[in-house]
Amino acid sequence: MNTADLGLPVDVPSTALFTDQYELTMLQAALKAGTAERRSVFEVFTRRLPEGRRYGVLAGTGRVLDAVENFRFDADVLRFLGERDIVDAPTLDWLASYRFSGDIWGYPEGEVYFPGSPIMRVEGSFAECVLLETVILSILNHDSAIAAAASRMSSAAGGRPLIEMGARRTHELAAVAASRAAYLGGFASTSDLAAGFRYNIPTVGTSAHAFTLLHDRERDAFQAQVNSLGRGTTLLVDTYDVAEAVRMAVEVAGPELGAVRIDSGDLLLVAHRVRQQLDELGARNTRIIVTSDLDEYAIASLAAAPVDAYGVGTQLVTGSGHPTCSMVYKLVARAESADVTAPLVPVAKKSSGGKTSIGGRKWAARRLDADGIAEAEVVGTGAVPADLVDRQLLVELVKSGDVVAREPLDVVRDRHTAARDGLPLSATQLSRGEPVIPTEYVHGRSGS
Structure with a gap:
């Protein structure tokens, strides 16, 4: 994939440095602690819409897929990290062969979303998933705001x-x-x-x-x-x-x-x-x-x-x-050990101050009324209720490291029009108000 497709200069060989330093220092510490290979689930969501907005629009998914494919630590990048003593030699050795090999699920690009919607889910080892946090948020927050x-x-x-x-x-x-x-x-x-x-x-x-x-x-x-x-x-x-x-x-x-x-x-x-x-x-x-x-x-x-x-x-x-959507990328489940058969344990930040999150790998579905108009965003863990199975929103984007869901931009554009048309009429009102439909949570056993 040519990096020009990301809107990058053609001489930029990698997206690996579109990140914050603490992603790499967390990786180093986890490698030393023996926890880096624990199976993990990260989710992208926003706790609230910008003030006065009735719905959000997911944009940038296609660019995220390109960024994941181009996330490589080449010789120049590794030299920079080593010369700055950002990470140690064993971590540099690990980064040299980095290739995301996990799975990514998400709302289809162009879909609308609401507070709590798990618009993207990244699954794999902690080490390979944590490195993608900044570049994913950078793209989705910017593009979705526009x-x-x-x-x-x-x-x-x-x-x-x-x-x-x-x-x-x-x-x-x-x-x-x-x-x-x-x-x-x-x-x-x-x-x-x-x-x-x-x-x-x-x-x-x-x-x-x-x-x-x-x-x-x-x-x-x-x-x-x-x-x-x-x-x-x-x-x-x-x-x-x-x-x-x-x-x-x-x-x-x-x-x-x-x-x-x-x-x-x-x-x-x-x-x-x-x-x-x-x-x-x-x-x-x-x-x-x-x-x-x-x-x-x-x-x-x-x-x-x-x-x-x-x-x-x-x-x-x-x-x-509103130049950003305030999306976050949070660890919501992780395995008890590096054993590939170890079950997932829901985890979540519980501190005060409005930044709590809900643990567990989540599904999402949109419940419709008798006229086929959206009436609620339903987010849950565990089994999906039978009446919502056919209304699930997340689709597979990356499987075992391979992109499986690239789409032409015109398809994405048409999807957004259809998604917006499926909302209550008040969604298009410019007067300030709450999200046009509520987000409802269904808690169940997360499973592995």
Whole structure:
């Protein structure tokens, strides 16, 4: 697997250093204590959704699978660890042959989740599982935050296309991951060519204000763009006077002008004025695209405006105020010894302060009402109730170290749309509220 698929530079040979140092020091101590090979179960979940959010969106699973495959300690990485005295020689020897050989289960990418949902379960020896904690959380927390914002914006847009244009507002590699997550969440295209190249996302883009300012006259800029890109292009009309620019745009391109873009001002008022002007000039099929620091609330406020598409940047790539999902990766069960037949023992953090967790390997299912709409997220240990067997959410992603569940991004995108449509209607409300369905826990014998 090419590391470019992760949104990494092509000269990065490994994901092994996308981790925190304490993962390696825990490994060293466990190797010395003889506990490193104990069979273990780690789960990824969040204790709460960001304030006001009704549901979460799982994104980044495909990138996690790539990261696990590329988690290798090559000579340069081992040299770095040794020169810094981060771990001792026996640990370096163990890392040299590291290959994840365990199993990973998880919610299918694009699925929605709720507090307590075991969205990913990693099983294997403690040693091989603990090393993956940081890279898994880094990917899922970032991508799921972007996808959740994108999903809310997509709902607010009511079927109008959304363009992701946030590359200049974030780290260059994060921008590629953000484009992928936005597309999963319902966006139609991206301005980021790296994302288009790596993930086959449709790309769009025409010109900025600098192109207009380059020319002696606005008309000259419009003419140059039409000569180069054709009459179906999008002309930016708010560099100077909007009404004058719209008039010139139609004169230059004719009624076949593809679209005009508005990037400033009172978008609701300006959009209505521009639509009326375009219609009067005979450009009834010319679309109106609006940009300018949009979020889901601004998009919703434009629902009655004659807007055909939205371009979103800063608010999208920052998760619209919630740049992380607060997901954690916790050990929930471990064997009593390194013997492969040793039974699993549920374990959990029990300290106060709101950071407790529930021990035991878990299953999850979504209970539906008589109309087929979700009414509860059911999470449990032990046997799955008969009425929920066919509603289980976790699927096998990695088996004995081999990835078994790669999917095209369009499949993931369609899954999210279906999952969101299966929630109560209040899930898409932008007003603050609790998760749209409750999480119910069913406790049973964990088994081995």
